[in-house]
Amino acid sequence: xxxxxxxxxxxxxxxxxxxxxxxAAMVICLRRLAHRxxxxxxxxxxxxxxSLDDDTGATLLxxxxxxxxxxxxxxxxxxxxxxxxxxPSLLAVVLSLTAMAIARVSVVRVLLRLLALSGFLGMLLVxxxxxxxxxxGDTVLLFGGIQWLSFNVRGLLLAVTIAAKAVAIALLxxxxxxxxxxxxxxxxxxxxxxxxxxGQMVLLSYRYVHVFLHEARRMASGMRxxxxxxxxxxxxxxxxxGFLGMLxxxxxERTERVFDAMRARGYTGRFPEQGEFRLQGRDxxxxxxxxxxxxxxxxxxxxxx
Amino acid sequence: MHISDxxxxxxxTVGGYVVSAALTAWSARKxxxxxxxxxxxxxxxxxxxxLIHVPLGPTSAHLLIPGxxxxxxxxxxxxxxxxxxxxxxxxxxxxxxxxLGANTLMMGLxxxxxGWIFQRYKGRTQKRQAIVGGLVGALxxxxxxxxxxxxxxxxxxxFLGMAKLALLAHIPVIxxxxxxxxxxxxxxxxxxxxxxxxxxxxxxxxxxx
Numbered sequence: 001x002x003x004x005x006x007x008x009x010x011x012x013x014x015x016x017x018x019x020x021x022x023x024a025a026m027v028i029c030l031r032r033l034a035h036r037x038x039x040x041x042x043x044x045x046x047x048x049x050x051s052l053d054d055d056t057g058a059t060l061l062x063x064x065x066x067x068x069x070x071x072x073x074x075x076x077x078x079x080x081x082x083x084x085x086x087x088p089s090l091l092a093v094v095l096s097l098t099a100m101a102i103a104r105v106s107v108v109r110v111l112l113r114l115l116a117l118s119g120f121l122g123m124l125l126v127x128x129x130x131x132x133x134x135x136x137g138d139t140v141l142l143f144g145g146i147q148w149l150s151f152n153v154r155g156l157l158l159a160v161t162i163a164a165k166a167v168a169i170a171l172l173x174x175x176x177x178x179x180x181x182x183x184x185x186x187x188x189x190x191x192x193x194x195x196x197x198x199g200q201m202v203l204l205s206y207r208y209v210h211v212f213l214h215e216a217r218r219m220a221s222g223m224r225x226x227x228x229x230x231x232x233x234x235x236x237x238x239x240x241x242g243f244l245g246m247l248x249x250x251x252x253e254r255t256e257r258v259f260d261a262m263r264a265r266g267y268t269g270r271f272p273e274q275g276e277f278r279l280q281g282r283d284x285x286x287x288x289x290x291x292x293x294x295x296x297x298x299x300x301x302x303x304x305x
Numbered sequence: 306m307h308i309s310d311x312x313x314x315x316x317x318t319v320g321g322y323v324v325s326a327a328l329t330a331w332s333a334r335k336x337x338x339x340x341x342x343x344x345x346x347x348x349x350x351x352x353x354x355x356l357i358h359v360p361l362g363p364t365s366a367h368l369l370i371p372g373x374x375x376x377x378x379x380x381x382x383x384x385x386x387x388x389x390x391x392x393x394x395x396x397x398x399x400x401x402x403x404x405l406g407a408n409t410l411m412m413g414l415x416x417x418x419x420g421w422i423f424q425r426y427k428g429r430t431q432k433r434q435a436i437v438g439g440l441v442g443a444l445x446x447x448x449x450x451x452x453x454x455x456x457x458x459x460x461x462x463x464f465l466g467m468a469k470l471a472l473l474a475h476i477p478v479i480x481x482x483x484x485x486x487x488x489x490x491x492x493x494x495x496x497x498x499x500x501x502x503x504x505x506x507x508x509x510x511x512x513x514x
Binding site: 025043074077078080081082089090117120124126127128130131132133155158161162163164166169170171172180197198199200201202204205206207208209211212213215216230231232234236237238241242243244245246247248249251252254256258259262267278 | 307308309310311312313315319320332333338341342343344345346347348349350352353354356357358359360361362365370373377388389391392394395396402403404412459462463464466467470481484485486487488489492493496497500501509
């Protein structure tokens with residue numbers, strides 16, 4: 001039978017509001033921080049532009065061969081995602097933080113990634129404790145004797161474990177991507193057997209996301225100037241639909257022009273490669289050490305716990 | 306709504322990757338190879354479109370537009386959505402590296418199905434195109450929500466309650482998505498009807514001239 005602990009009803013809002021409040025406070029702090037430190041507001045750094053200051057060799061992760069880095073981090077991410085207990089998941093977060101520290105990546109960008117995760121994970125933290133089915137041995141908190149609204153501690157643990165795993169993997173994305181220019185990373189992927197066209201498509205669409213974002217912002221400010229304000233009504237939906245339609249018309253036309261211009265400049269389906277790849281002993285050493293760490297986490301998760 | 310890392314069991318994430326990879330390859334074969342760079346640029350436009358928020362009472366919801374993407378692109382939509390989600394998880398701070406395959410499946414499959422339905426039943430008049438477009442828009446989001454619930458269900462009974470809640474939460478989004486899709490398709494039917502022909506599929510080009 002499950003352990004049932006009774007609480008008066010008034011403590012229930014407290015229990016829900018406290019973590020929600022904590023998350024909200026964290027999100028607000030992160031936003032503040034991100035805004036203060038962010039380069040010009042609203043301008044994402046465009047990684048498709050090759051960086052001029054060649055910072056190869058800056059840290060251990062910068063010097064790591066791109067191919068070894070991609071394979072290692074992918075395998076390791078899957079290992080982390082398949083963990084089932086809280087302690088190894090928290091260890092994975094610590095390991096990711098170490099990798100971040102070694103790679104000396106921008107803290108702001110990492111925080112932005114966590115911010116994007118906070119919505120889904122916050123919902124998980126609130127919903128799972130109330131919806132997880134009751135098992136024998138579970139600790140259940142009841143508020144004011146309402147039977148259908150029981151707070152299951154096992155659900156909370158499950159949600160926290162998932163959050164830890166998601167954070168551990170999200171923290172690794174910056175060390176993976178920011179330690180080499182994007183074209184080099186994509187070339188590395190192509191060397192690993194991904195069709196070359198995929199890398200080109202990623203580069204192209206990444207570049208044009210920025211262009212179309214700019215366009216969308218201009219259209220939005222045009223609408224605001226003419227007095228449009230978003231409300232919950234049919235007219236807003238009509239206006240948003242017109243906005244979408246216009247965005248599609250303009251972008252499809254632009255696409256044709258872009259492609260013509262590319263062909264006029266001699267595009268034959270390939271971009272020139274940047275940099276060269278050399279797989280050395282230390283690349284493999286680092287890769288094996290990292291994958292071993294992932295294996296150790298799984299072993300700890302499945303055998304010891 | 307995208308699934309984050311660490312929710313799905315390993316067989317679901319790996320399976321999602323395998324099935325998505327197969328469908329992406331199919332989708333790429335359905336696209337003329339010289340059109341692939343163009344598809345990449347168009348993907349950027351859909352990506353930006355999916356960032357638009359619509360107010361919904363005190364909160365707001367962002368558009369998912371699997372239905373619209375499918376209606377405008379046809380089978381290449383799967384490739385386009387996979388690319389968009391890859392961009393999202395790699396470069397725009399939304400995580401989900403291991404759940405990428407499952408997420409692509411969740412959004413891409415409804416898009417392709419909706420595209421097929423739209424091309425088949427769109428008819429000739431503007432009004433009919435708008436109505437079918439709206440239905441397809443609502444259907445695309447509904448299917449994406451159902452896939453989301455099914456995927457969450459692979460996590461075992463612990464996630465069933467969550468899956469049901471996720472389905473319920475999508476109902477207002479489905480309605481909004483349907484209305485916006487109807488208006489958008491109506492707009493395109495008036496302004497640039499060429500776009501409603503699933504421009505990147507070789508078959509539709511040939512039959513429509």
